[in-house]
Every structure is written in structure tokens, then in C-alpha cells.
Amino acid sequence: MKSSPQKIVCIGAGYVGGPTMSVIADRCPEIEVTVVDLNAERIAAWNSDQLPVYEPGLDAVVRRARGRNLFFIGQAEGAKKLAEADLVFISVNTPTKTEGEGAGKASDLRYVESCAQFISDHARGHTIVVEKSTMPVRAADTIKRILGLNPHGGTFDVLSNPEFLAEGTAIRDLESPDRVLIGGERPEPVEVLAAVYRQWVPAERIITTGLWSAELAKLAANAFLAQRVSSINALSALCEVTGAQVDEVAKVVGSDSRIGPKFLKASVGFGGSCFKKDILSLVYLCEFHGVPEAAVYWQQVIDLNEWQKRRFADKIIRDLGAKRGKVAVLGLAFKKDTNDFRESAALDICRQLLAAGLKVATYDPQVEFADFCQVAGISQGIRSAGSINDALTDASAVAVLTEWEEFRTIDWSSMSLGLGACIYDGRNILDQYAIRRAGLRFHAIGGWAAN
Numbered sequence: 001m002k003s004s005p006q007k008i009v010c011i012g013a014g015y016v017g018g019p020t021m022s023v024i025a026d027r028c029p030e031i032e033v034t035v036v037d038l039n040a041e042r043i044a045a046w047n048s049d050q051l052p053v054y055e056p057g058l059d060a061v062v063r064r065a066r067g068r069n070l071f072f073i074g075q076a077e078g079a080k081k082l083a084e085a086d087l088v089f090i091s092v093n094t095p096t097k098t099e100g101e102g103a104g105k106a107s108d109l110r111y112v113e114s115c116a117q118f119i120s121d122h123a124r125g126h127t128i129v130v131e132k133s134t135m136p137v138r139a140a141d142t143i144k145r146i147l148g149l150n151p152h153g154g155t156f157d158v159l160s161n162p163e164f165l166a167e168g169t170a171i172r173d174l175e176s177p178d179r180v181l182i183g184g185e186r187p188e189p190v191e192v193l194a195a196v197y198r199q200w201v202p203a204e205r206i207i208t209t210g211l212w213s214a215e216l217a218k219l220a221a222n223a224f225l226a227q228r229v230s231s232i233n234a235l236s237a238l239c240e241v242t243g244a245q246v247d248e249v250a251k252v253v254g255s256d257s258r259i260g261p262k263f264l265k266a267s268v269g270f271g272g273s274c275f276k277k278d279i280l281s282l283v284y285l286c287e288f289h290g291v292p293e294a295a296v297y298w299q300q301v302i303d304l305n306e307w308q309k310r311r312f313a314d315k316i317i318r319d320l321g322a323k324r325g326k327v328a329v330l331g332l333a334f335k336k337d338t339n340d341f342r343e344s345a346a347l348d349i350c351r352q353l354l355a356a357g358l359k360v361a362t363y364d365p366q367v368e369f370a371d372f373c374q375v376a377g378i379s380q381g382i383r384s385a386g387s388i389n390d391a392l393t394d395a396s397a398v399a400v401l402t403e404w405e406e407f408r409t410i411d412w413s414s415m416s417l418g419l420g421a422c423i424y425d426g427r428n429i430l431d432q433y434a435i436r437r438a439g440l441r442f443h444a445i446g447g448w449a450a451n
């Protein structure tokens, strides 16, 4: 086994594979990094000026490394690259299963399994295979079994190196991570991967564990983060009926150094491609391994989140009553600074508003409206506004669902909203006094807004 890899291949050029490999290539110019994807359109976009992923800072990183030691290629060319690779990352999607055993909860490993098969078919010599995708604990057993079938007498080590980046801050998170986690069964391959990260990550931030702990720790970290959001959102409902204000409560709770201030921002509900699917995976693992009490505990984090989205839309529908009218939805992305709307609160809330017979005008600076409607399964009664102003004109209600900076600075007094319109702040980012001065009504998640 080589002590430092010369050639890395990553299978999967998505939100994780693309940015992660770009940073590795940028920081390790002596390593050739090739990213392979079966989606030809995505590969073409990675090779263009219009990258398929919107992330602050990503363009500059890609521009520095692409064509030098960073390459994005299709599946057919990928087979050749696999034969030369020392390290192969699997960074494909691991969605929730929709059929078969565990449907609705367990992770669907079919894409991971097809990667393992692809590697098994083409790898030569010794290859370190790295799980970058989020996997259920003991997924490496499945990968090892498939790799064992390889026809060329190749040998393999499997490592778990889950990714902790958050969208919108991916480049910052990759360049200066809180920690890098590497789980393995033998010290040698773990050291090979650790040496790559040590080129820019301080050694004390690289945590090494057993394979199974690494796989489970990733699910656990996401579950803890989501649990904090559900905890503060549960309190937000109580704040609204008691006159307490959730940001004030969060500040007090978070100033305890044992608790800390992060991830205590009440919202219209967490979204994103991973929190829900990873907690469902954890729930399934608890059930499968005979600990149903733990499964019920984690399931509640999701149930509370679904309720939070529902009760926000319910309030708008109830307040509008027979008046009906148009709702302006500001923000379709699941958080600011990303074009990703997977599992975003906007999907459920738009569906619910439309089902109640309301008209919806949306505005988001990054999300593709047509893609959003297709995923949401909606087409009638909803339109994309070209600007905030356009969305707000004649609206009876405004629902702020994403915390984009440009929503904070809306000049409410210059907007032509409908008479008696109400602004529903699903992120607690708006200035309630400016809104009220403009003659508008105001409602914020968790009571009056603090700023």
C-alpha cells in the first residue's frame, strides 16, 4: 500500500462529492483527483462556468484546480481511472427506501451497491474504498461483500469518512472543519487518508475510530442537530400562547456553556436532504436491532418538525379565512445561500396553501421554480414572481420561509401589499416595528421578533 495516494477517484458529483473533491484537489496539488458521475448533464455543468451547485466560494476553488489536478468525467471514462486509483470515495445519494423491507425509513443502498460493483469490476492492485456518503451502521459489510467478488484479484480496505459540511457554508466547513472523522479496521489505510487531510487540517482535529462508530457517529451528529431545532420549535409554540419570546428563551438557554448557542434558532421547520432521512435511518436501525424505545424517541424529532410546518401554514389559512387572496412565499431553499430545496419547508407549505384554495406567488434568488414545482407535484395556482416587489404586490399574506439576507432589508413601506396584509415570519429575521409602521400586521414563529 502506498503511504500517500497519487490518484483519487470519487464516484458521485453532487453537493458533497463536487465541493469536497474540489477542496482536496485545491489543497493537494500533487494528487490527481477525478470525479465520476453517471449524470452526464451534471458532469457537463461541473466542466462549465455554471456549476451545478451554488455555494459561496466554490467557483474560485474549482477555477484554481480544474484541468490542473481536478477532473470531472462520465461513467465510461471512469472505469479506466478506477483501475489506476489508490483511493476511491463513494459519495452517491443514500435516500430513504421507498419499497421493500424498511420502506419509508431504512436507507436505500442501491446506489452505493452499484458503486461497489463498479469498483469491484475495474479496480486493480490494492484500493482503499472510502464511504463518504452517509451510511447506516454496518453498511461497510455490504460493500466488503461486493468488493470480495472482484475478478482481477484486487485487494481492498474499506474506511468510513463521513462528511459534516453544511450547505451554504460548504467551502468554509471543508477548508476549516471542526473535525474530520476516519473509521477503519486497520491503522495503515486510516493513516493514508489522514495524511491527505493533514495537508490542511490540524492533526488534532482528525478523529480516528472503529468503522462502526464512524458510521453511527455521522447519523448521531445529524440527529443531535435536528433534535435541537425540534426542541426550540416545540418551545416556539408555547411562546406564542404565553407571551414569552423564543429568541430570548434561546439566548438564555444557549448561554449555558454546557448547552451552547448554536442550532437554537426557531424556524418554520428544518429541511434539507439529510436530517429527515438520516433520523429515519436511525429509527429503523433502532427498530431492527431491537431497541424500539430509542426508535420512538428519535421519531419524535421528525414528527415535531412536520407539525411545525403544518401549524405555520394552518395559521395563514385560518387567518385569511373566507377572504382567500394571494400569499407571497419568500424563499424556497431549505436555508439561505444554497439553491437546494430538498425537503424544504416551502414544499409542504406551498402544497398546503394551494390545497386550501389560495393563490401563491413565490420568490427565491437561487431556486429553479420549474424544478421546485415538479418535485412538489404542483402546477396550478402557483407562479414565480420576478422580484420581491412583484411577489408582494396585492398579496394578502407574506410567508418568509428562508432567511435570505435580502428579505431582512425589505422596505415594507414602499410595497403595494393588499389592504390589511399580514407578514408571517417563519425565520424570525424581520423588523416587526418597521412592518407595523408600514400599516401591516405581523406574526413571527415563537412570538414577536427580537430584531
Ligand code: NAD
Binding pocket: 011, 012, 013, 014, 015, 016, 017, 036, 037, 038, 039, 042, 075, 091, 092, 093, 094, 111, 112, 114, 115, 132, 133, 134, 135, 163, 164, 165, 166, 167, 273, 274
Ligand atoms: P446528490 O444527490 O447531490 O449527489 C449524488 C450524485 O451521485 C448524483 O449526481 C448521482 O448522479 C450520482 N450517482 C448515483 N449513483 C451513481 C453511480 N452508481 N455512479 C456514478 N454516480 C452516481 O447527493 P449529495 O447531497 O451529494 O449527498 C451524497 C451523500 O452525502 C448522501 O449520503 C448524503 O447523506 C451525504 N451528505 C450530504 C450532505 C449535503 O449537504 N448534501 C452533507 C453531508 C453528507
Ligand code: UGA
Binding pocket: 134, 163, 164, 165, 166, 167, 168, 222, 225, 229, 262, 263, 264, 265, 266, 267, 268, 269, 270, 271, 272, 273, 274, 275, 334, 335
Ligand atoms: C446538516 C448538518 O449541519 C451538517 O453537519 C451535515 O453534514 C449535513 O446536514 C448532512 O449530513 O447533510 P445542512 O442540512 O446542509 O447540514 O444545513 P443545516 O445548517 O444543518 O440546516 C438544516 C436545516 O435546519 C435548515 O433547514 C435550517 O434552516 C434549519 N435550522 C438550522 C433551523 O431551523 N434552526 C437552526 O438553529 C439551525
